[in-house]
Amino acid sequence: MCAAQTKQIKFYNPSSSASSDSDDRSDVTEQLYVDPYAELGSSNCCPASPTTVPAKASLESPLKRSGRRQRTTSIGNQTTTANPSECIIRANNRTIYTAGRPPWYNCAGQQVEPFVIGICGGSASGKTTVAEKIIESLDVPWVTLLSMDCFYKILNEKQHEQALINEYNFDHPDAFDIELLLDVLTKLKEGRKVEVPVYNFVTHGRESQTKTMYGANVIIFEGILTFHSPEVLKLLDMKIFVDTDPDIRLARRLKRDISQRGRDLKGVLKQYLNMVKPSYANYIAPTMAHADIIVPRGGENKVAIHLIVQHVHTQLQLRGFKLRETLANSYKDQPMPHSLHLLHPTPQIKGLHTFIRCRNTSRDEFIFYSKRLIRLVIEYALSLFPFKTTTVETPQGVLYEGKRMESRKICGVSILRAGETMEQAVCDVCKDIRIGKILIQTNLKTGEPELYYLRLPKDIKDYKVILMDATVATGAAAMMAIRVLLDHDVPEENIILASLLMAEIGVHSIAYAFPKVKIVTSALDPEINSKFYVIPGIGNFGDRYFGTEPSDDY
Numbered sequence: 001m002c003a004a005q006t007k008q009i010k011f012y013n014p015s016s017s018a019s020s021d022s023d024d025r026s027d028v029t030e031q032l033y034v035d036p037y038a039e040l041g042s043s044n045c046c047p048a049s050p051t052t053v054p055a056k057a058s059l060e061s062p063l064k065r066s067g068r069r070q071r072t073t074s075i076g077n078q079t080t081t082a083n084p085s086e087c088i089i090r091a092n093n094r095t096i097y098t099a100g101r102p103p104w105y106n107c108a109g110q111q112v113e114p115f116v117i118g119i120c121g122g123s124a125s126g127k128t129t130v131a132e133k134i135i136e137s138l139d140v141p142w143v144t145l146l147s148m149d150c151f152y153k154i155l156n157e158k159q160h161e162q163a164l165i166n167e168y169n170f171d172h173p174d175a176f177d178i179e180l181l182l183d184v185l186t187k188l189k190e191g192r193k194v195e196v197p198v199y200n201f202v203t204h205g206r207e208s209q210t211k212t213m214y215g216a217n218v219i220i221f222e223g224i225l226t227f228h229s230p231e232v233l234k235l236l237d238m239k240i241f242v243d244t245d246p247d248i249r250l251a252r253r254l255k256r257d258i259s260q261r262g263r264d265l266k267g268v269l270k271q272y273l274n275m276v277k278p279s280y281a282n283y284i285a286p287t288m289a290h291a292d293i294i295v296p297r298g299g300e301n302k303v304a305i306h307l308i309v310q311h312v313h314t315q316l317q318l319r320g321f322k323l324r325e326t327l328a329n330s331y332k333d334q335p336m337p338h339s340l341h342l343l344h345p346t347p348q349i350k351g352l353h354t355f356i357r358c359r360n361t362s363r364d365e366f367i368f369y370s371k372r373l374i375r376l377v378i379e380y381a382l383s384l385f386p387f388k389t390t391t392v393e394t395p396q397g398v399l400y401e402g403k404r405m406e407s408r409k410i411c412g413v414s415i416l417r418a419g420e421t422m423e424q425a426v427c428d429v430c431k432d433i434r435i436g437k438i439l440i441q442t443n444l445k446t447g448e449p450e451l452y453y454l455r456l457p458k459d460i461k462d463y464k465v466i467l468m469d470a471t472v473a474t475g476a477a478a479m480m481a482i483r484v485l486l487d488h489d490v491p492e493e494n495i496i497l498a499s500l501l502m503a504e505i506g507v508h509s510i511a512y513a514f515p516k517v518k519i520v521t522s523a524l525d526p527e528i529n530s531k532f533y534v535i536p537g538i539g540n541f542g543d544r545y546f547g548t549e550p551s552d553d554y
């Protein structure tokens with residue numbers, strides 16, 4: 001194939017490889033993650049499926065079922081997806097699969113601003129290579145690489161003809177759609193969703209599809225004129241200029257443009273001498289003055305990369321990334337929030353808890369008594385939705401003043417896998433309910449929750465949502481799920497979090513970050529242990545319910 005090279009946004013998540021207990025990931029050493037909402041199938045709703053899928057299937061199947069675990073092609077040293085809508089899964093010649101997205105908000109549930117690094121330098125100076133080296137050494141989850149090339153303007157017919165004979169100046173600032181670029185970068189910095197154009201160097205045009213992208217912990221923005229616009233400069237937290245000898249740049253460019261961008265020797269030289277070289281002198285080299293760091297020799301300059309990485313780590317530390325740990329150590333001895341709705345601890349409720357908490361309870365009994373409790377929790381949750389007064393006539397011809405739920409648009413969203421055990425109850429009590437699923441797993445290396453899979457009704461913002469998880473410890477996973485719902489425009493006050501058992505700390509964390517979310521549970525436990533299990537607790541609810549081997553000691 002003539003390398004129809006598209007430079008596009010890339011998503012990196014190198015840290016989560018160790019965490020994954022799903023999929024055949026023995027060869028996973030570095031993972032890339034694509035926008036969870038757009039890429040992992042947020043648009044479709046699965047019909048109400050009151051299933052209790054066995055644990056392993058439940059964990060493995062979402063990615064496989066969605067058919068998104070696909071290979072990519074590697075062009076030159078670039079990583080490109082065969083189809084831009086697929087996940088990017090190859091880097092450094094190692095096969096990788098989609099991974100989870102770590103928290104993108106702080107303990108208060110607010111978005112944390114990403115750290116934005118701008119990399120500037122002449123064409124083929126090694127900007128992309130430096131960016132990739134930084135990402136490799138950073139070992140930080142959720143890093144995004146965005147190229148300025150995505151923002152080349154769409155050419156008119158005349159300009160396109162000029163481009164084909166190497167007479168269009170792609171190195172002039174006017175060649176870029178700065179307005180769009182500013183809009184995208186600003187939104188990304190705010191953690192908002194953006195559509196980024198995908199550029200094709202062979203056709204000199206944009207691909208028909210765009211790439212959906214959300215904010216990240218670190219965004220690297222690279223391009224020949226990244227320091228040209230004063231507005232863009234203001235968005236950059238760190239500015240790096242890659243300074244490589246012009247002869248080396250020309251040699252690399254010749255090789256690359258001929259092998260990857262469908263050019264010939266004569267054309268590359270003509271474009272270089274008439275436009276690339278003068279533009280470098282006029283517009284690119286002068287912006288070196290804005291740089292915080294100048295990196296001679298590009299990607300091979302290990303000392304410079306090391307210093308950059310150290311600085312980024314310090315900055316990330318300041319932004320606060322240890323969410324679960326922070327949550328676990330907050331809110332000690334605080335009064336319980338008003339948003340908490342605890343089932344009255346009647347002897348019956350206590351009796352059910354006694355069964356499910358006892359370590360000797362058989363699996364059959366555990367399921368039976370859990371289901372009874374779950375049903376009570378769900379009924380209680382439903383009672384918190386708004387009701388209106390209504391009058392009906394009884395068979396005796398007498399009027400009865402009753403209540404009806406104001407809206408029948410209810411959606412149950414389970415946090416997989418334990419939350420899935422609550423779907424049956426919600427389907428039993430709500431006719432025509434929609435069901436969504438969110439798979440969040442803990443990264444065993446970082447201890448943080450990570451978002452792996454998402455399936456929500458397209459119009460979820462119009463629904464009242466019962467978010468279900470069997471147990472809540474620090475509240476980190478529930479917070480992530482709530483954040484996802486908010487990002488899908490579900491009003492906070494329309495969310496009820498329903499859980500069998502919660503740790504007090506988890507209730508505080510959720511209530512502090514999302515005070516309008518109602519929290520319903522059948523029991524509150526006072527503590528969590530160092531592994532973030534609720535104490536006294538029920539053990540690992542998923543393992544006991546699905547009969548799987550304990551995934552960890554608790």
Ligand SMILES: Nc1ncnc2c1ncn2[C@@H]1O[C@H](COP(=O)(O)OP(=O)(O)O)[C@@H](O)[C@H]1O
Nearest residue numbers: 077123124125126127128129252256298299300
């Ligand atoms: N230090 C290096 N030694 C040899 N080749 C390099 C080096 N850095 C980059 N290259 C090659 O030069 C070309 C341009 O590098 P790239 O990082 O894509 O530059 P830019 O993003 O500035 O255009 C690529 O083909 C890349 O493999």
Ligand SMILES: Nc1ccn([C@@H]2O[C@H](COP(=O)(O)O)[C@@H](O)[C@H]2O)c(=O)n1
Nearest residue numbers: 122123124149170171201204223224276
């Ligand atoms: N249709 C196009 C668009 C851009 N170019 C050249 O690409 C260079 C920027 O990309 P780098 O990866 O080298 O930074 C720039 O110098 C343009 O001349 C092109 O040839 N055709």
